[in-house]
Amino acid sequence: MPxxxxxxxxxxxxxxxxxxxxxxxxxxxxxxxxxxxxxLTATAFALQxxxxxxxxxxxxxxPVTNLFSxxxxxSWALAGVYLYFELRYRIGAAGLFVIFxxxxxxxxxxxxxxxxxxxxxxxxxxxxxxxVAFSFVGYAFFAMAFSLGVLYLLQRRTGTSRLPPLAQxxxxxEEAIFLGFACFTLCMLFGSIWAQVAWGYWFxxxxxxxxxxxxxxxxSGMCHAKFVxxxxxxxxxxxxxxxxxxxxxxxLGIGLLLSSNHPLE
Amino acid sequence: MFGQRLWRFCCSxxxxxxxxxxxxxxxxxxxxxxxxxxxxxxxxxxxxLLAWWRSLGSQAPSHTWxxxxxxxxxxxxxxxxxxxxxxxxxxxxxxxxxxGEYLVHLGFVLxxxxxxxxxxxxxxxxxxxxxxxxTIPVPGMSGHYLQLETLEPVLAKGRQIDIIAxxxxxxxDTVLTRKVARTNHPLLQRSLVVIPLSFGQQVxxxxxxxxxxxxxxxxxxSRLEIPGGGELRVLAIYPNATxxxxxxxxxxxxxxxxxxxxxxxxxxxxVPWQGWYLPSEEPxxxxxxxxGVDLRPLEPLYRPFGLxxxxxxxxxxxxxxxxTSMLAGIVFALVSFYAKRRRGDRPEIY
Numbered sequence: 066m067p068x069x070x071x072x073x074x075x076x077x078x079x080x081x082x083x084x085x086x087x088x089x090x091x092x093x094x095x096x097x098x099x100x101x102x103x104x105l106t107a108t109a110f111a112l113q114x115x116x117x118x119x120x121x122x123x124x125x126x127x128p129v130t131n132l133f134s135x136x137x138x139x140s141w142a143l144a145g146v147y148l149y150f151e152l153r154y155r156i157g158a159a160g161l162f163v164i165f166x167x168x169x170x171x172x173x174x175x176x177x178x179x180x181x182x183x184x185x186x187x188x189x190x191x192x193x194x195x196x197v198a199f200s201f202v203g204y205a206f207f208a209m210a211f212s213l214g215v216l217y218l219l220q221r222r223t224g225t226s227r228l229p230p231l232a233q234x235x236x237x238x239e240e241a242i243f244l245g246f247a248c249f250t251l252c253m254l255f256g257s258i259w260a261q262v263a264w265g266y267w268f269x270x271x272x273x274x275x276x277x278x279x280x281x282x283x284x285s286g287m288c289h290a291k292f293v294x295x296x297x298x299x300x301x302x303x304x305x306x307x308x309x310x311x312x313x314x315x316x317l318g319i320g321l322l323l324s325s326n327h328p329l330e
Numbered sequence: 331m332f333g334q335r336l337w338r339f340c341c342s343x344x345x346x347x348x349x350x351x352x353x354x355x356x357x358x359x360x361x362x363x364x365x366x367x368x369x370x371x372x373x374x375x376x377x378x379l380l381a382w383w384r385s386l387g388s389q390a391p392s393h394t395w396x397x398x399x400x401x402x403x404x405x406x407x408x409x410x411x412x413x414x415x416x417x418x419x420x421x422x423x424x425x426x427x428x429x430g431e432y433l434v435h436l437g438f439v440l441x442x443x444x445x446x447x448x449x450x451x452x453x454x455x456x457x458x459x460x461x462x463x464x465t466i467p468v469p470g471m472s473g474h475y476l477q478l479e480t481l482e483p484v485l486a487k488g489r490q491i492d493i494i495a496x497x498x499x500x501x502x503d504t505v506l507t508r509k510v511a512r513t514n515h516p517l518l519q520r521s522l523v524v525i526p527l528s529f530g531q532q533v534x535x536x537x538x539x540x541x542x543x544x545x546x547x548x549x550x551x552s553r554l555e556i557p558g559g560g561e562l563r564v565l566a567i568y569p570n571a572t573x574x575x576x577x578x579x580x581x582x583x584x585x586x587x588x589x590x591x592x593x594x595x596x597x598x599x600x601v602p603w604q605g606w607y608l609p610s611e612e613p614x615x616x617x618x619x620x621x622g623v624d625l626r627p628l629e630p631l632y633r634p635f636g637l638x639x640x641x642x643x644x645x646x647x648x649x650x651x652x653x654t655s656m657l658a659g660i661v662f663a664l665v666s667f668y669a670k671r672r673r674g675d676r677p678e679i680y
Contacts, residue, residue, distance in 0.1 A: 185491055186484070186491055186492040186512065186513040186514065187513050187514065189513075189514065190514045192514075243663075243667065244664075247660050247663065247664055250434070250656060250660050251657070251660060254653050254656060254657055257649075257653065258653065259514070261523065261646065262514050262515070262516055262518070262523075263513065263514050263525070264375070264525065264639070265454065265516065265523040265525050265639050265640075265641035265643075266375055266454070266641065266643070267646070267649060268445060269375050270364070270371065270374035270375055271364070271375065272361055272362075272364045272365055275357060275361040275364065276361060278357075279354055279357055279358060279361075282350055282353065282354050283350075283354055285350065285438075286346075286347055286350040286351060286354070289343055289346060289347060290347060292343060293343060293344065293347065296347075
């Protein structure tokens with residue numbers, strides 16, 4: 066399929082153009098620049114959604130079974146989460162980190178095999194689709210929380226008018242954590258039910274299972290920490306950054322460095 | 331006064347954060363040992379947790395201490411969460427808007443209790459072999475039986491990708507449930523899960539040349555009328571066996587090789603004779619030779635069998651209730667979150 070090479074490239078170029086315009090908008094503060102940047106991001110996301118939908122239609126299942134597909138889906142989820150915050154709060158350049166990770170993922174899929182293999186029976190269940198989809202959307206929200214946490218610390222240090230005010234960054238961070246936690250809880254629930262019907266146990270002591278529970282426990286703690294004065298604001302931003310470290314290790318670290326029952330490939 | 335202070339402590343948010351973060355740190359450190367000691371930690375999914383601890387975990391406490399410590403911290407966290415939930419129930423009139431969040435709390439508590447219950451009194455047996463038509467007792471469920479009706483492997487390029495097993499669960503003679511089980515579609519009956527894993531075939535007898543009668547199928551229980559009068563009964567068959575110097579016949583494996591037949595000869599002229607006959611290794615025993623019995627095994631007779639994992643997890647129904655509560659809680663919390671945002675009703679805590 067030649068479109069598997071060309072389309073991700075076109076999508077990447079659109080995201081790249083948008084990502085270049087956002088910093089310019091920070092400098093010039095012209096609404097027109099932000100509109101164009103937003104339009105490019107929205108167009109890229111629409112193309113990416115169409116491509117994902119097309120591959121879903123071709124395969125007959127949500128294509129998230131190999132590295133090309135999972136990274137492409139994660140990239141789509143990141144862009145979706147960015148657009149969610151952009152549409153609701155006009156965060157503009159505040160979400161650049163998410164777009165940056167999104168582009169890295171798109172670049173990494175370029176040389177990979179985009180084939181759509183027949184689905185093996187073990188993965189042929191809606192529980193698998195829901196498990197993976199909610200997992201990546203949850204990760205995307207946690208990536209956004211990381212970005213907002215870094216910006217919070219930056220804003221606290223610089224007090225610049227180019228970034229959103231601290232109160233807004235804090236509120237957005239809390240929202241990203243809450244939505245990420247909600248999605249990740251759904252991912253864990255569907256994954257557990259799937260494990261029960263596929264293997265007869267609903268919690269696995271495989272390192273991936275343990276760390277997924279740790280991610281859940283960490284972010285459930287964060288959902289509570291916002292009610293503790295000491296952890297509000299700066300503490301919460303630091304936790305968002307640390308939490309994304311746990312997420313990265315769970316998704317990439319374990320997949321690349323250790324053997325688990327959730328291989329990346 | 332003390333009672334109130336104790337209750338506030340048990341419901342304390344700070345206690346929850348301390349327990350959760352300590353548990354997280356303990357599990358982060360401990361879990362990194364999992365890939366380093368696969369023989370120690372690998373069987374954790376093959377056994378209920380308590381059975382694993384008794385058989386393996388307790389043998390290497392320097393590597394596994396973190397499992398009971400994390401377990402204790404999680405139990406305390408579960409107790410703290412339960413107290414929070416009860417406290418919310420007691421103040422439901424003023425805090426009903428937090429229904430979603432507290433359903434998640436309840437779900438977590440139920441999941442934790444379900445897991446503990448299953449870990450303590452659960453049972454998991456892997457590689458249970460059932461041949462077609464066979465009925466076996468269900469491990470851990472007295473009076474319950476599992477019957478395999480049919481078995482159909484699904485192959486792709488010579489590799490097994492699935493297996494379809496028609497199973498019946500019986501209590502005594504009563505069929506409780508019937509399920510065509512395959513990958514992701516196990517036989518589920520409350521706390522019992524039966525999953526087809528693989529298949530194979532076992533030698534149950536031999537197609538044998540028996541000169542006076544021609545070709546016969548010999549399996550344990552077969553009876554042959556001998557032309558001169560009398561009857562030959564097949565009591566047992568070893569598909570591959572040898573006779574030791576002392577005369578003892580031992581089985582060498584389950585695949586077909588040099589078979590051994592445990593036979594019983596009844597004839598009106600002599601007293602019944604019983605003994606092993608290894609036609610590929612030795613001439614017929616004198617009693618058989620006199621009766622004109624000369625067996626020549628031609629090819630093995632196979633009967634397919636399925637390999638199953640049978641798990642009995644008494645905590646599963648409770649865990650399923652917990653998952654349902656958590657799912658409902660998440661949906662409620664999301665709806666409530668956006669409703670509050672639309673109303674501008676968002677508590678700012680400084």
